[in-house]
Amino acid sequence: MPTSALRYYDELGLVRPTARVAGRRRYAASAVTDVSVIRFFREIGFSLAEIGRFLAGERQDRRGMIDHKLAELTEQQHRIEVARAALEHGRQCPAGEPMKCSRFRAIIEGRQRGRSVEESHARAH
Template sequence: MPDTESSLLSIGELSARTGVPASALRYYDELGLVPPAARVAGRRQYAASAVKDVGLIVLFREIGFSLAEIGQFLAGEGTSRHELIEHKLAELTEQQHRLEVARTALEHGRRCPAREHTQCPRFWSIIEARQRGLSLEESHARAH
């Protein structure tokens, strides 16, 4: 019969294996994302599977999920997980679009013949169009 206590990882060992600071692991525990399997003398002890759980959290953080969204993903089932992924994809698509519009506006600023950008009539026409409620993309398109 294996000694379960010796197969558990301390928070320091889990931190070393995942590269995630112990303070973050304690926070993940508070949020219910990676609860310890046991407490020995008040110290958190984690199952070996916690390494994969933390790896999932790190990956999902890197691709833009909030900790709340990760909690929903972990607690969810197939359909709700699929919906979370679809929602995140739509969100990332919108962010990408906004970045492309911002890049276009900045590239115009870089090429603008006006010595001072605030002296450029197109610059002010974009601002005025935004104040009238047009999107940045619409404002920029009308200025050109």
């Protein structure tokens, strides 16, 4: 792990050094686990601010944060599925060129009118 990341985590209060020797931060062996927890939460979509709140929070707060993140991920997954369907259509469109495809253009025009990608896609089909 880059030392700059450890310094940044220290600034955010996520991982604290136990001492300084000749100006260098020294961490307890438990810091390895702390950094692993931070990296895990980053990999599953938490921001560093969310991780800080999660680590500092009470059990009930943590459950609420997990529920919130699950809802975010569900919404993100839905947007990805809609985007994938639109792109798959663009790739397989009988017109051969997405920008000449009436359905693909209808989706774009629907977005210009303020519809969601999902609604525009549904109306185009």
